[in-house]
Amino acid sequence: MTLLTTWPDSGPETALLRTFDPEEIGAALAPLGVAYEQWPVRDELAPGACPQAVLAAYADEVRALTAREGFRSVDVVSLHPDGSPDWADRARAAREKFLAEHTHEADDEVRFFVSGAGVFYLHVDGAVHAVYCEKGDLLGVPKGTTHWFDMGTRPSFTAIRFFHEEDGWIGTFTGSDIAARFPDFDTLRAGYTGVSV
Template identity: 55%
Template sequence: MTLLQIMPDDAPDTVLLRTRDEDAIAQALRERSVSFSRWPRRAEVTPQTSSEELLDAYRAEVDELCADQGLRLVDVARLHPEEGAQWQERAAKARSTFLDEHRHAEDEVRFFAHGTGCFYLHLDDRVYAVVCEAGDLLSVPAGTRHWFDMGPVPDFCAIRFFEKEDGWVGDFTQEPIAEGFPRLDALLREG
């Protein structure tokens, strides 16, 4: 299930709020100008599901969101577990890419069609850890400091939305804040 855990940015072991209630999650994020909603699950995603099949399954939602928010580009990002050292290396590299705090010049809009991933939003003096699962749509405003953890064994598929081709490029803050916060696997272990 979707999870929100809020912690002070200088005390990652202190939990101010931990909830799986979707309405409470949406409200807490809305208060910080972050949009969270759920789309109906329209497709069972497997490693064999093509990007075209996935986008076709969600065509109505994708088109409406793009029209409403002026988003012009859509793609699918995915990682599914495979056997072998090459996959482990690829997964570790992919995971480490966005584990450091960064921001983007445009909104970061993601729909999880399969699996889980955690966005850590550094909002003023708080960190909001948002564990997204299949069906979750998250829109993080441009300029928001954040990082993302896909877990030690990444297994997710997300539709990504952009205004420009390079909209996903991160501007890294060089702050080590992410190192002190619980990773996705630790958040999920806590129940």
């Protein structure tokens, strides 16, 4: 279930909004130009399903969104604990790439969560909106929106990515340390599920 928490960008001491309600989440994100949808979950897919199986399972939804939005490429990104000796280092490096505040000048950032979870933090108009996404959630962050993404210290997710540009993910980093001042994925997850990561 999606969780939206909004704070003033001065700090997370007081939440301006905290909701699990999909309609309220959509209504709060729409003025920011952020697309939010929930797609049917295909529980038959294993968390580590291959990209071809993921795209086949969601072929109708992918086709409809691609036609509507004019996406030129679609792929699947997946990161799950695999027991390999270098997994912790790979997970740490992947997390750090997205954890600093940045924008995308050439393309939107559109992700559908097939499994697992992640948090998009949108820094817009003096507020930080943390959108905790789980399987079934689609989020579209418009190009130029200042944001960051946290997958936690033990990442476990599969997502479908949509691109208008063939170059894919290109971030322009702001140099701000704002991400360090707000609750991270693990903190939000613990408050959401009652279970520490």
